[in-house]
Amino acid sequence: MAISVLPKALPPEELRSFLEELIPGRVLRLGAASLTLTPELAKALRQLFELLLKGEPVRVVSLEAELTTQQAAELLGVSRPYLIRLLEEGKIPYHKVGSHRRVKVQDLLAYREAAKKRGQALLDELVRESQELSLGY
Structure with a gap:
């Protein structure tokens, strides 16, 4: 399974704002669901958003793919x-x-x-x- 993300689909100011909040231990909330950021997940999301801010398209693919x-x-x-x-x-x-x-x-x-x-x-x-x-x- 692969997920492709194009940078033009996301406003840079929203990406920067989200990047500031990607700190291990913080809790992400989407409606009623919540998820505590582990150091690994925070790092992965940070790398993703930094690439998108640079205008690079990103594809996330499982290592087992x-x-x-x-x-x-x-x-x-x-x-x-x-x-x-x-x-x-x-x-x-x-x-x-x-x-x-x-x-x-x-x-x-x-x-x-x-x-x-x-x-x-x-x-x-x-x-x-x-x-x-x-x-x-």
């Missing part, structure tokens, strides 16, 4: 053929439903985080080498 290869490629910002190559090389776990591949969101996010760390490590190494060689970068 299974995506098609096209959806997975879009989430990673890569082409579908490149994603399929990553799947076939075993770099991202997947399973088949009939003849169709399905990928869990949590596996995609884990891959993206690992790729980001590898990229940062390479960048750090290049900076170190350029400093050792006095290249002036």
Whole structure:
């Protein structure tokens, strides 16, 4: 299940006002229903509203959700053929439903985080080498 939220649908002043009230321990009330904000829920809602204030569209997806290869490629910002190559090389776990591949969101996010760390490590190494060689970068 996925929920999409577009920032234009919500007035920024209302978002800012709500953000100020997102404090763990506070109680959210909707009519007769109430919910105490845990630190995790307050943090998640804060991240959501901050992105919306920046004008970024947001999609909330369960970590257990299974995506098609096209959806997975879009989430990673890569082409579908490149994603399929990553799947076939075993770099991202997947399973088949009939003849169709399905990928869990949590596996995609884990891959993206690992790729980001590898990229940062390479960048750090290049900076170190350029400093050792006095290249002036």
